[in-house]
Amino acid sequence: xxxxxxxxxxxxxxxxxxxxxxxxxxxxxxxxxxxxxxxxxxxxxxxxxxxxxxxxxxxxxxxxxxxxxxxxxxxxxxxxxxxxxxxxxxxxxxxxxxxxxxxxxxxxxxxxxxxxxxxxxxxxxxxxxxxxxxxxxxxxxxxxxxxxxxxxxxxxxxxxxxxxxxxxxxxx
Numbered sequence: 001x002x003x004x005x006x007x008x009x010x011x012x013x014x015x016x017x018x019x020x021x022x023x024x025x026x027x028x029x030x031x032x033x034x035x036x037x038x039x040x041x042x043x044x045x046x047x048x049x050x051x052x053x054x055x056x057x058x059x060x061x062x063x064x065x066x067x068x069x070x071x072x073x074x075x076x077x078x079x080x081x082x083x084x085x086x087x088x089x090x091x092x093x094x095x096x097x098x099x100x101x102x103x104x105x106x107x108x109x110x111x112x113x114x115x116x117x118x119x120x121x122x123x124x125x126x127x128x129x130x131x132x133x134x135x136x137x138x139x140x141x142x143x144x145x146x147x148x149x150x151x152x153x154x155x156x157x158x159x160x161x162x163x164x165x166x167x168x169x170x171x172x
Contacts, residue, residue, distance in 0.1 A: 116137060
């Protein structure tokens with residue numbers, strides 16, 4: 001079983017690239033707004049406040065993307081790609097829960113809204129948290145719901161198979 005919802009290394013790179021483009025657009029819009037305000041266009045003050053709010057949201061999302069890693073889900077492990085290109089394998093039994101958050105700026109492309117991303121926090125049994133991005137619908141509640149369901153279903157299947165094998169060993 002391989003994940004259809006988690007972002008692999010290539011899609012993760014696309015999301016970071018498009019976030020960079022969106023940062024450039026926000027900076028250019030802010031500069032144009034500042035120039036208009038300096039020339040006496042006070043109507044642009046409202047636009048400046050909107051850009052400030054968008055910039056704050058962008059900073060939060062950029063911080064989330066920077067601490068996340070590309071991931072794949074196999075039948076036995078959750079594989080996270082390290083910065084050096086290696087893989088960190090987390091056994092599914094160590095996953096306690098998963099939570100997703102809406103990402104406004106982390107889309108994987110421009111053509112449609114279907115290229116949207118969600119931020120996932122995966123909590124392990126020892127209390128540590130690993131983060132990744134997942135494919136998500138911007139109008140879904142919660143965002144990335146399919147990825148969360150997929151991860152938790154894989155964890156349940158793995159735990160049930162381990163419990164079944166432990167019960168068979170006790171019977172023998």
